[in-house]
Amino acid sequence: MAEPTGPIEVGAALRALRRQADLSQRELARRSGVPKSTLARIEADPAADPKLRTVERLVRAAGGELAVGVRTADQRSTDGEPGDGELGAVTVLPFVPHDGRRDEGGRRYPAHLDVREVRTLKDWPGAWWGHWYVPPEQWPARVPERTYDLHRGRRDERRVRERARAVVSFRRVTEGVPDGCWRFVAQLPGGELVGELRAHERSEDLLLGEDLGDRREMVLDGVLVAPQLRFLGIGRRLLQLLGEGMDGAGIQTVRVVADIGGAGFLIACGYQVEAGRPTALRFDRRPASGG
Structure with a gap:
């Protein structure tokens, strides 16, 4: 026999569904045609016993589907896989993370917002x-x-950043990269590039004009992070990967020239300002005259 389960918490499920759809109680009530007072009562009272038709209207208006079925042990095949009579996979929505919190008046915060x-x-x-x-x-x-x-735009932006922080991955790219050049990238699960670091090795022998036993140092060409995902630690993690790779290659020093904003970021990551004032030069190639 199937293991018994507890009663369905309709109110909690509706709050989770509203949160995914980013709908307030007033908006869902208007979409479904169910009075807002009825929706508020269903969500607030765990003992509420709404009509199935009412729940279906609310679920559909929020973009979900209401499925009802019975699971029995004899509907499993011999290899343990679901049989023809068993329900298929059901997407379980995460419950509202701030569902247990109350404001100063003892009221639950709006489920579709991020407290x-x-x-x-x-x-x-x-x-x-x-x-x-x-x-x-x-x-x-x-x-x-x-x-x-x-503000819905700020709310969506914050949620995108939170999801990206949880799923972003990092790796070093070696395909198509010349010898002595290093490239690290940060990507989302779909392959979207959201961060990149490039650097190259150079010989201190050539820099100082002395034979130092082929000592090498790293020159950081740049660190780029998608503007909407900055201040999430992506750039710092790329620098950490560069440092770990340098440790493995026996390279101890990395040098970089940065502007004011970039310098502050690098200093926060442990870099030190060196004495010196590099001169910025520019050369424009102009087309020859028609004569």
């Missing part, structure tokens, strides 16, 4: 004055313990 802790003023969209230096006792508004973004 996060306010640790600094930058975490709170309402702190438009957060870039000023203002002592806490002089803040023009009270900073809440938790916050979320009502």
Whole structure:
């Protein structure tokens, strides 16, 4: 016999579905034709017993499908695979991560939003004055313990960044790369390139004009990260991979010339500023005159 399962938490399932569809209760009620008060009662009361037709309308309006079936042990084939009579694979939505939190009035936060802790003023969209230096006792508004973004564009951007942080992978590329040149990339599961580091080796013998026993050093050509995914640690990880590769190759020094923004990033990663003022030069090749 199949193992017994607990009752279906319809309210929690609807909240998870609304979160995936990025819909508020008001929006889902308008799409489904179910009164908002009915939807709020189903989500708030674990003991609520809504009609199957009502649940189906809500699920379909949120982009889901309601499937009902019975699983029995004799519907499995001899090799343990699902038989013809067993239900197919069902996509299980992750529940709302902040579902257990309540606001100061004891109310559940909107399921389709992303509630996060306010640790600094930058975490709170309402702190438009957060870039000023203002002592806490002089803040023009009270900073809440938790916050979320009502702006859908910012919400989507934040979710894209969170997903990318979890699934991005790194590797060194050797195909088509000349000897002495190094290339590391950061990619999403579909192969989309979101970060790249390029560097090349050079001989300190040629640089200093002395025979140092063929000592080599690395020159960092550049680190690029997709603008929408910056400040997630992708560039720092690429630099770490370069350092690990240098350790394996016996190379101890890496040099780089960077602008102000890039210099700050490299200093934060452990690089040191060297004395010197390189001169920027430019040469434009112009076409010969018609004569």
